[in-house]
Amino acid sequence: MRQKRRCENMKTISIVNLKGGVGKTVTAVNLAAILATEYNARVLLIDADHQGNASRFYRIPAEPGTLADLFEGMCLCYSDLVQHTIYRGLDVIPADMSLAALDLDGSLPDDVQGGTPRDRALRVLTDLRDAVIEDDAYDYLIIDCPPAFSVASISAVAASSDIVIPVKPGAFEIDGMAELLRQIDGIRRVNGAVQVGVLLTMWHNADVVRQGEDWLRANCPVPVFQTRIRRTDKVDESTFAREPVCQWSPTSAAARDYRAWVREYLGGGTDGAQG
Template identity: 45%
Template sequence: MRTTAILNLKGGVAKTVTTVNMAAILARDYKARVLLIDADCQCNCTEFFGGTSDKGTLADILRLPDSYPDPVTFCADCIRGTTVDGVNLIPGDDSLMDLDLSKVELGRVRMNVLRQFVEAAKGLDDKGIYDYILIDCPPAFNAASAAALVAADDIIIPIKLDAFSLRGMGNLMRQISNMRKINPRLKLAGVLPTMWYRDAQMQDAEKMLADAGLTVFPHIRRSDKVDRMTWQQRPLLATSPNSAAGVDYRRFVKAYMRGGQENV
């Protein structure tokens, strides 16, 4: 089982679009069992699959008191189905925005509870309930993103290849490096250029990331089909599988499954 956090501290880089389409491709094309965890207070991943339910959310999980007798079962009880066969979801809610790192220090947030659940889900033979757990992280470093990185095996960084995003990479890499002190197994699977179009600056930016020693996944071309997908609340496999972005996401997932990883 592999647990991957989809993370960037900058918004508007297609984190949720990447998470949703990864899950759909893994489930349909590779017959994998996938769990999504929505750690973003904007809850776009949750909304994509129809909103919250009467079950618990990630915010409820992170607020569990240390004395709670069985946090793993509580996590499992929060899981619900989605519109994609083979894909389940632990939803988020907007109270995630209240879970800042100061509450971790005060003991009001259990940063390691997701890791406990992931370890239990792996089972003794590492062939547990799910094949992949994908965590849609917020565009900020807070208690939810910290909990995600404590639980994750690796990280994918979707990035729009503009000057602001590239300048923010240094801070992001420092945060990841700091989290490896808590979770030494945490790796950077790679950087995923999104909303790509043919341009000399785009190509130069890809080369710059590769020259810095980062694994750069095959880019995702800009496509209006992505906007349409979000309105229809169905992944590209269902709406526009042969669109530029649809083809590119399948190519990316194939590269992801090859498992090339680099230490931060």
């Protein structure tokens, strides 16, 4: 029987980068799978991206409800939105295009107490986190964010204990660093207490990648994890097959790297990472 644990130390980890296609969703779905299947943890993966990629990955339909229902006040309790995956201990709250409507003026309910509709929306994921802690329901909340500072992603940042920023080092140049600094600044303004760590994804052995990595490690104001995730076709294959890469190809470079990264992360948050 699954051992009952207290989750006062529950971690809420958001995967954030305003840049698209850097490996946020791949990181979120694989982190969730590794924690559930290899660490016996109770994991709730929250899809906060209207693209719904994490939901599709785990074959989670938009019925009976999606994260947008919590923001719109159509659903009051997160547990009504939770769906199980085929992996023991891994549940998902899905998202779909309806989440995008939140960022349009006037789409948030205006009949709520305590602040403007936007203020309330920004608290939704913090309230969800607190309810999960009260229920002792999960050990980890993992939030896959869209490539935008949307209402849902700001709400995710506000609720987080940890933020992981996946970065593709090959595509890295001075502009990229300036943008990353602006993002970290924005994150800190929303949540001053959050731990931020940068994870190098789609790493491969090329001059431009190694130079980008060296530059980032020397200049990044937040820790950069030692472990980097190598680029391999197995990740694309696993996404197509909708299986975590550790299940699809356990010995592939990305599977080994994601396992090593989770070990590093659990070993000391981002503290063990290189500053």
